[in-house]
Amino acid sequence: MRTAAIGIGSNSLRMLLAEISGGELHRLKRYREGMRTFAALDENGNIVPEMIVLACQKVGEFVAQARQAGAETVHIFATSAIRDAKNQTEFIERLERAVQLPVEVCPGELEARLSYIGATGKGPSGLIDIGGGSTEIAMGKGMNVREAVSLQLGAVRLFRSHPIVDAATAEKALEAARQLVRPAAARFQTQETLQWVGVGGTFTLAAALAQQIPWNEKEKIHQYVLSRSKVREILMMLAPMPVEERLLLPSMQPNRADIAAHGMAILLACMEELALETITVSEYGNLEGYLKVKYLS
Numbered sequence: 001m002r003t004a005a006i007g008i009g010s011n012s013l014r015m016l017l018a019e020i021s022g023g024e025l026h027r028l029k030r031y032r033e034g035m036r037t038f039a040a041l042d043e044n045g046n047i048v049p050e051m052i053v054l055a056c057q058k059v060g061e062f063v064a065q066a067r068q069a070g071a072e073t074v075h076i077f078a079t080s081a082i083r084d085a086k087n088q089t090e091f092i093e094r095l096e097r098a099v100q101l102p103v104e105v106c107p108g109e110l111e112a113r114l115s116y117i118g119a120t121g122k123g124p125s126g127l128i129d130i131g132g133g134s135t136e137i138a139m140g141k142g143m144n145v146r147e148a149v150s151l152q153l154g155a156v157r158l159f160r161s162h163p164i165v166d167a168a169t170a171e172k173a174l175e176a177a178r179q180l181v182r183p184a185a186a187r188f189q190t191q192e193t194l195q196w197v198g199v200g201g202t203f204t205l206a207a208a209l210a211q212q213i214p215w216n217e218k219e220k221i222h223q224y225v226l227s228r229s230k231v232r233e234i235l236m237m238l239a240p241m242p243v244e245e246r247l248l249l250p251s252m253q254p255n256r257a258d259i260a261a262h263g264m265a266i267l268l269a270c271m272e273e274l275a276l277e278t279i280t281v282s283e284y285g286n287l288e289g290y291l292k293v294k295y296l297s
Contacts, residue, residue, distance in 0.1 A: 001073070002028075003295070004066035005287045006059060008078040008103075010038035010132030010154055011201060011259075013055075015062045016287035017069050020295045025288060031065065033058050034255035037081035038133040038156045045086040052091055056098035063099050077104040077290060079111050080133030080154060108150025111286060112136035116145050118289030119199045119282040126188060126196040128270050129285060130203065130263055132156035135181075135270065139188055143297060147187050153180045155202060155256075155263035164261040170239035173262060177269035185273040196276055198226070199285035201256055202263030207281040208251035209234050215253045222283040228271045235264040 006015045015031040035058055040051035059076065066074045076095075082088055082105050092103050106114065115129040116138035129136040133154040140146040162173035207224040208215045215221075238246060238261040246257040256263070271279065 001295075002070045003073045003291060004062075004069075004071040004075070005290045005294075006062050006066075006074065006076045007287050007290070008035075008037060008055065008059065008076070008082060010079065010081040010134070010156060011036060012132075012255075013037075013058050013062065014287060015066065016291065017066060017071060018288075018291055020291070023296065025291055025296060027284075027288070029069070030283075030287075031062060033062075036132070036156065036255070038084075038154065041081065041085060045084065047081070047085045047087055047091050052094055055091070056095055059095060060099050063101065074101060075104075075290060075294065076101055077106050077286075079106050079286070080108070080131055080150075083108065084133060106286075108134060108136065109148045112138040112148035112150050113145045114286040114289030114293065115199055116140060116148065116289065117143055117292050118286055119197050119284045121195070124192045124194050126194040126274070128196065128198045128203075128267075128274075128279065130155065130198070130200045130266050130270075132259070135266055137181075137184060137188060137270070137274075139190070139194060143292070149184045149187065151180050151184060153177060153266060155259040155266060158262040158266060159259045162262070162265075164239050164265070166240045167236055170235055170261060170265060173265045174235070174269055177266045178273055181266075181269050181273040188274055196274075196279045197282045198267070198279045199282050200263075201253065202260075202267050203279075203281045204283065205251065205253055205256055205260060206231060206234055206264065206267060209237075209249070212251060214250050218283055221281060224281045225278050226281055227278050228268065228276060231264055231268045231271060235261060235268055238264060 116127040138148040
């Protein structure tokens with residue numbers, strides 16, 4: 001059967017069109033739309049009306065595309081920004097009325113599990129998923145997730161609290177991220193050798209910048225092995241650069257330029273606190289995990 005999963009993230013709206021056959025998930029096409037849902041939270045923690053209207057429009061367009069592509073079922077779930085929103089109920093009700101489909105809000109730990117299941121293989125693995133509003137860390141083997149945590153630490157969230165304009169402010173943001181990761185890191189100490197995988201826009205940007213290639217060359221980004229030293233180098237390169245200069249980099253995703261250094265600070269903090277020298281970048285994540293849990297578990 002053909003199905004689609006739509007994920008409303010804190011920094012982007014994404015959809016995966018897939019075929020479920022022979023007990024496996026076959027990816028057909030991925031869709032992405034920049035949509036800063038987390039940045040649309042006002043000082044009271046409410047999603048502003050304009051973003052609700054935009055979300056209804058963009059999700060509706062994705063649903064129409066999925067159906068035109070032959071999807072028999074379409075699933076919609078939301079993550080950190082909608083989890084945090086004080087007016088979550090209003091947002092969900094208006095979106096469900098607009099698209100005539102149920103919308104699920106994923107708790108943080110479930111989001112971590114979905115990303116893990118979607119991005120890792122059959123062997124012992126670890127997973128880091130850096131989003132706009134939260135960071136998820138998980139470990140396990142195959143479909144069995146042994147540990148999963150969601151941290152209130154995301155690229156947009158850190159951007160709001162710790163401006164980065166030079167090396168000194170980058171170090172301050174890095175230390176703030178470390179302090180949030182450190183208590184959770186103890187849960188992921190193991191004697192097993194884990195294959196660590198990273199998902200999310202920060203990872204794909206880091207892989208593009210490390211190779212000095214355009215950000216949309218997915219075949220060179222997927223499975224790229226990123227070193228901790230290279231992440232630090234990228235962070236310190238981006239820290240003093242104005243957004244206008246970052247936008248001139250061929251590797252830079254246009255809607256990520258302002259938060260790029262903050263994402264790198266979180267990535268470096270995770271690698272340092274988890275004692276990771278390298279991590280493998282994956283284009284897969286919670287969309288695949290959602291469909292695997294729905295149809296293959």
